[in-house]
Amino acid sequence: MTNDPLHMITYSDQVRVLVAVDCIIFGFDGDQLQILLIKRGFQPAKDQWSLMGGFVGKKETLDGAAERILFELTGLKDVYLEQLSAYGSPERDPIERTVSVAYFALIDINTYKTQISDRYHAEWFLINEAPSLIFDHNNMVEEAKKRIRYKAALHPILFELMPTKFTIPQLQNLYEQVYNAKIDNRNFIRKVNSTDLLIKLTEKDKSSSKRGAFYYTLDKNKYKAKFQSFLNFIPNPENLIS
Amino acid sequence: MTNDPLHMITYSDQVRVLVAVDCIIFGFDGDQLQILLIKRGFQPAKDQWSLMGGFVGKKETLDGAAERILFELTGLKDVYLEQLSAYGSPERDPIERTVSVAYFALIDINTYKTQISDRYHAEWFLINEAPSLIFDHNNMVEEAKKRIRYKAALHPILFELMPTKFTIPQLQNLYEQVYNAKIDNRNFIRKVNSTDLLIKLTEKDKSSSKRGAFYYTLDKNKYKAKFQSFLNFIPNPENLIS
DNA sequence: AAATTAAACGTCAAATTAACGATTATTAAT
DNA sequence: ATTAATAATCGTTAATTTGACGTTTAATTT
Incomplete structure (x- = not known):
């Protein structure tokens, strides 16, 4: 052999x-x-x-x-x-x-x-x-x-795809594409805000709506520190994965 | 090049x-x-x-x-x-x-x-x-x-290490070794039972205690079906995973 | 000024969680 | 018969998280 x-x-x-x-x-x-x-x-x-x-x-x-x-x-x-x-x-x-x-x-x-x-x-x-x-x-x-x-579903890796400045609707849009699923807008905002990873800017993106959506940037330090945390952005991910 | x-x-x-x-x-x-x-x-x-x-x-x-x-x-x-x-x-x-x-x-x-x-x-x-x-x-x-x-922390893979017949204290012991942490016995039993993955046998293992602990076997079908589910045996695993 | 649009915030009841306390069961050793 | 030792069950609590929904706000278009 x-x-x-x-x-x-x-x-x-x-x-x-x-x-x-x-x-x-x-x-x-x-x-x-x-x-x-x-x-x-x-x-x-x-x-x-x-x-x-x-x-x-x-x-x-x-x-x-x-x-x-x-x-x-x-x-x-x-x-x-x-x-x-x-x-x-x-x-x-x-x-x-x-x-x-x-x-x-x-x-x-x-x-x-x-x-x-x-x-x-x-x-x-x-x-x-x-x-x-x-x-x-x-x-x-x-x-x-x-x-x-x-x-x-567990870690904030999708932020890696976002532009330096981005809006929350853009972020939600990305999650919806990744999971091919509609996400409740109000719950999504709440979860994103609760992570404390984003810094709200004064500027707005007005391309997609009349009111405009605030731009945010990622707080890189908090992002690194919390990367391993289980964020649970996606409820019951096992129903969506594969 | x-x-x-x-x-x-x-x-x-x-x-x-x-x-x-x-x-x-x-x-x-x-x-x-x-x-x-x-x-x-x-x-x-x-x-x-x-x-x-x-x-x-x-x-x-x-x-x-x-x-x-x-x-x-x-x-x-x-x-x-x-x-x-x-x-x-x-x-x-x-x-x-x-x-x-x-x-x-x-x-x-x-x-x-x-x-x-x-x-x-x-x-x-x-x-x-x-x-x-x-x-x-x-x-x-x-x-x-x-x-x-x-x-x-998320899936029942540690059952792969268990003997065909095993007791719940043995299982808990394994989890404690893997995570190098003491696990609350009452919550652990409750979680294990709630997964519905185990079949209780009538026989007992008396080697480790006077009362003896019941043997269980894994329900292979349910195990396969639920493998992708997020079981959450380990609370806040991010504190333990280094 | 009114209509439009989607962004942002608020509410709530139900479910789940971790952290406990206490009790009961079983059997070997004394 | 009593004690010792671990297994197993049952229960409680407060805190947190959940999903599902209703409402308000801001700015542009008409």
């Missing part, structure tokens, strides 16, 4: 495989939840839609590779990035066996640098209108959505 | 690396929460304690490799096994770059087949008395503990 650690002195008789990183990049523009995809410009699966990915470099960590790939596509650094899972089915890449470590990112689309991404033929898609993807990328996206729903 | 997907036709100029799986195996014998470790019989790090691991075979999935390794060490199949995370720091293995995908397993120690494990010099350690491990295995174990604490 070649995989038996007891009888191995070196690793010489083991298979080496490619290791890649794929990023599921979620974005919000204050209105719609979107996902960033690229059209592959090379074989295999040329001209098909795909997640942004790449191989892990010689001296790179997995997190480092994910950060690099995200930066190459969006021009952004210091973005919320979390490892989703590793995918390693032997047939997942038809050219050569490749283990892929998937990461998901949450970004504010307004900070996205479009000029950098042009060379990758990147495009934003509404979360419910995204095309079918190559290999097992559809599965990765599904699992990423599930993870976000799970996590956002 | 060699990692640029745009200018690649094949994958030929990419680095191939070893991919391994490491298993954090938690066990409970009805009394103590333990972890199963092996003493490495080969270089590097010969005679040091380590997680049970192995390389992913040519035609194996990651999950498949984890199942195989778990079976080799414990003789067990159909055990709770969940991917924890992938670890890929370039220096994590001194011999050659190896990306490791860590899995954690939860087993009932009573079903553990000791004769199979003998060849690996495996040993159970109390969770708080485990020795220091090779490479980044200490870190993996810490993250696995964290994950279990997180998950067990």
